[in-house]
Amino acid sequence: MTDPERLDLTATYTDLYQIAMGQVYFLNGHHHHEAVFDYFFRKLPFGGGYAIFAGLYDLLELLERLHFSADDLQNLKQLGLRDEYIAYLKGFRFRGSIYASAEGDIVFPTRPVMRIEGTMLEAQLIETLLLNLVNFQTLIATKASRMRQVAGERTLAEFGLRRAQGLGGYHATRAAIIGGFNSTSNVKAAFDFGVSASGTMAHSFIQHHGDELSAFRMFAEGRPDHCVLLVDTYDTLLSGVPNAITVAKEMEQRGQRLQGIRLDSGDLAYLSKRARVMLDNAGLHHVKIVASNQLDEFVIKSLLEQGAPIDVFGVGTSLVTGHPDAALDGVYKLSLTQNKPRIKISESLKKITLPHKKQVFRIYDGNGHFAGADGITLHDETQIDVMHHPFEPDKSTSFAGLRQEPLLHKVMEQGKILIEKKPLTFIAEYSKARLGLLPEEYKRFQNPHTYKIGLSPRLKALRDQLRSEYRKP
Numbered sequence: 001m002t003d004p005e006r007l008d009l010t011a012t013y014t015d016l017y018q019i020a021m022g023q024v025y026f027l028n029g030h031h032h033h034e035a036v037f038d039y040f041f042r043k044l045p046f047g048g049g050y051a052i053f054a055g056l057y058d059l060l061e062l063l064e065r066l067h068f069s070a071d072d073l074q075n076l077k078q079l080g081l082r083d084e085y086i087a088y089l090k091g092f093r094f095r096g097s098i099y100a101s102a103e104g105d106i107v108f109p110t111r112p113v114m115r116i117e118g119t120m121l122e123a124q125l126i127e128t129l130l131l132n133l134v135n136f137q138t139l140i141a142t143k144a145s146r147m148r149q150v151a152g153e154r155t156l157a158e159f160g161l162r163r164a165q166g167l168g169g170y171h172a173t174r175a176a177i178i179g180g181f182n183s184t185s186n187v188k189a190a191f192d193f194g195v196s197a198s199g200t201m202a203h204s205f206i207q208h209h210g211d212e213l214s215a216f217r218m219f220a221e222g223r224p225d226h227c228v229l230l231v232d233t234y235d236t237l238l239s240g241v242p243n244a245i246t247v248a249k250e251m252e253q254r255g256q257r258l259q260g261i262r263l264d265s266g267d268l269a270y271l272s273k274r275a276r277v278m279l280d281n282a283g284l285h286h287v288k289i290v291a292s293n294q295l296d297e298f299v300i301k302s303l304l305e306q307g308a309p310i311d312v313f314g315v316g317t318s319l320v321t322g323h324p325d326a327a328l329d330g331v332y333k334l335s336l337t338q339n340k341p342r343i344k345i346s347e348s349l350k351k352i353t354l355p356h357k358k359q360v361f362r363i364y365d366g367n368g369h370f371a372g373a374d375g376i377t378l379h380d381e382t383q384i385d386v387m388h389h390p391f392e393p394d395k396s397t398s399f400a401g402l403r404q405e406p407l408l409h410k411v412m413e414q415g416k417i418l419i420e421k422k423p424l425t426f427i428a429e430y431s432k433a434r435l436g437l438l439p440e441e442y443k444r445f446q447n448p449h450t451y452k453i454g455l456s457p458r459l460k461a462l463r464d465q466l467r468s469e470y471r472k473p
């Protein structure tokens, strides 16, 4: 939600355990303790080679005005919370700082995508909201970007609201645009996000008339400037396309143009080729072919490889549900408090967290492209010359002389947004440009190259030292 007025979330949009821990911090005077958390994920979705970071500005806008409403405070009493804590929460505001990667940038597992600094209480109370917004939008923007990879310059229209996980459909639209979709059927999202609304017609419109030709005529008369006729209700090639051609010719007589036809079933490669020939033979070269019906990146790729002359792909279910990945596994982990770097130990080295305030540097190759490595450092390091593998102690890589770019920038300070609100189309363009710098081998669907993530020697030494301190003898 880019404008928080439109989604009046308050600070109870969280898990109870955050509020419960908050009470205990408060009662012990620990709520003011300094806290630093990292947001990162461990596994790339869809078996892909990258993810697209999305949801940041929505988060910042909600954080800027986050508070407990009078109703919230009343309801909290029912949870058996202490009166003095509830009284304290009345004045709760997030006054922390956030350092983040740019929204739309490509991001990778293990490395912090955001660093949150605040008091223990405020940083804890925002965890669930942050994860809820950013995990979902990052998942969907990544899925959308995969479809953009295969669709080339063809139009991608998001049709998913009816299949989305409830109101998540609204944020799915936002993420889809960041990932490279051109338009949405979701009218509210289109208005709110300043993107194109697009749409055709449903089978019910043709069924309502019984006779397909009459239905097409009526639609063409009622909405001549945006007329896309759905041609598969009865028989695509024997009825739908011929009727659409008849109506297109009638429109021409009136000085109007049929915009397109939509195929929504059957063999979309075969039908689009046949329909294109029929339209072209009638001189209707300008009439576009829209295709829909359970599309995803693999079907779109296959259709284009088969030479299907489809101009617009309408995608719903697989996009807005992030099929087949139900969620991005992004987590929020404490890395410093009370002036001490913190670590979470695990049996698996992969699950040990990285302590202290950190920065991330992206390495460029000699041609100005991404070299395929992000190095994690302590926050006061200004570059990374040697990077250690995070989990394999003997592996390291040297970057001497290569250009490096710090990725985490301060986007919020004392609870106030520091960055300008950019149009979604701008974020989408930025995302496209960043993906353009990523070599192709990281973008392929099958066994993509693994982008390297590593630790600076100082960070590795600190992690290993803390790990040995906490390890059982």
Ligand SMILES: Nc1ncnc2c1ncn2[C@@H]1O[C@H](COP(=O)(O)OP(=O)(O)OP(=O)(O)O)[C@@H](O)[C@H]1O
Pocket: 264, 265, 266, 267, 268, 269, 270, 292, 293, 294, 295, 299, 302, 303, 306
């Ligand atoms: N030429 C093609 N190559 C690859 N996949 C295709 C092709 N044509 C259609 N598809 C995809 O195959 C699936 C076809 O599903 P299905 O057979 O259930 O659709 P259908 O023929 O429209 O049936 P229904 O009328 O029940 O919707 C869809 O995901 C569709 O996008």
Ligand SMILES: O=P(O)(O)OC[C@H]1O[C@H](OP(=O)(O)OP(=O)(O)O)[C@H](O)[C@@H]1O
Pocket: 159, 160, 162, 163, 201, 202, 203, 204, 264, 292, 293, 294, 295, 314, 315, 316, 317, 318
């Ligand atoms: O397949 P998806 O990727 O989810 O794309 C959206 C689908 O939703 C519509 O079907 P629906 O049967 O709901 O309505 P309709 O009568 O307009 O076809 C549309 O025709 C697509 O087939």
Ligand SMILES: O=C(O)c1cccnc1
Pocket: 159, 160, 185, 198, 199, 200, 201, 202, 262, 292, 314, 316
């Ligand atoms: O406009 C369309 O054709 C459309 C919109 C939503 C879902 N399916 C199709």
